[in-house]
Amino acid sequence: MSKKPNPVLIDDENPEWTVADFAKARPASEVLPQIFGAKLAQEILKPRGRPRAEYPKERINIRLSHEVVEYFKSAGDGWQTRIDAALRQFITERQGR
Structure with missing residues (x-):
């Protein structure tokens, strides 16, 4: 018996990742400097706690x-x-x- 997903919980803007999505994924340390610049990326990636x-x-x-x-x-x-x-x-x- 297959369970139908709850339509209220389906997020069309953030779909479940596929194998291809995981293969394309890159660490934040590689991506953030390109988006925000090295200085801000370093601040964002600084360990907290x-x-x-x-x-x-x-x-x-x-x-x-x-x-x-x-x-x-x-x-x-x-x-x-x-x-x-x-x-x-x-x-x-x-x-x-």
Whole structure:
């Protein structure tokens, strides 16, 4: 049983790509400089988002007492970051001894 496409969802201005379309396709880094010029193309192609941290945080599992978790959660979102800050402060104070 063949399923008929929903006519409301058919986009005549943006048809599905064929094998020939994929064969003609070129990377944006090749096409954009011809359309917008090298300087603007470089700006458009510049990676976005947060840069990778030199030492990214590690995902771990840790068991904490109910009181500790409730204390940090009671201040709202960011409770895990506050626990991290408290542990960093503990390390700093210990190194000063």
